[in-house]
Amino acid sequence: MTIEPFWVQVNEPTLRQGDYLPGCLVPVPVFDPTTFGKNDQIQDIEVEINEFDLIILNQSCDLENKKVRLVALSPIFSLSQFEEANPDFAKKGKWNEVLKGRVEGLHLLASPTNPANNREALVVDFREIYSLPYDYLVKYATEFSLRWRLKSPFLEHFSQAFARLFMRVGLPSAIPPFK
Template sequence: MTIDPFWVQVNEPTLRQGDYLPGCLVPVPLFDPTTFGTKDNETQEVEVEVNELDLIVLTQSCDLDNKKVNQVVVCTINLISEFEETNPKFATKGKWNEVLTGRIEGLHLLASPTNPENNKEALVVDFREIYSLPYEYVLKHATELGFRWRLKSPYLEHFSQAFARLFMRVGLPSSIPRF
């Protein structure tokens, strides 16, 4: 079975939604939630850990093009094998099919940029791990990567829609009884 490529390779000093940015530095504050912000600790210093993560851009391309944002919204993207290392329950049979069909909120699968026919090389986008990074930093990082992968249409729109679905869910206190 031949799979249409999800990705196109680009080498330009621009950012777009769906840009795959490996090796981004992401600051993560470390603090004790039981003591942070209490009156006794109003001047508490917070340690920051810097992680190197593979990210994908979520911010709309039109906002990036028109420089309407100072921060770029990104989330993590990993190989299935890397994701399973920290989330072993996903190594069980059938779990990735649940993700593929949208039954597990917050996760989205994208075909491998280099080997789309091999689903074991697919990429997992985790919409539950979102970061906001300065526009200038993300642009500089993307430009320094040189050639990088960018989602192409209609896979970009499907990716964007999956992200939107996570946030547009509405839980009702009750509903009409099932038929």
């Protein structure tokens, strides 16, 4: 079975939705209840600098027209990295549930280098979203001679999966099933 590649390599200074940016430095505030003083004002706050592989979530047209100061990104992991932090996903059949879109907030993408090997797939965790400055990411992206970018129609499928997470509506009741 031939699997069409999900990714294309690019070497350009522009950012697009679906750009894969490995090893980005991300400042993450450390919450400590003792940092709050009177009237819940923050006194001092500690910030950790974490390194993540990230994928761009913003629409390409907004990036191209510089309509965003901060770019939204989600972490992207190898299956083994994700399973190490989330052991339930190592269970048989769990990745098939993600593949079918039945696990909220997760999306699978084929490996850029070996799309036919499902164990080399990448998982995007839409449940974590980071914002980094546009200018920082442009500079960071240009440091790579080549980088990966999702191509159509896989890009649109990725975008749709992200949108589904936020467009869910929980109803207090439903029409009873037909018998």
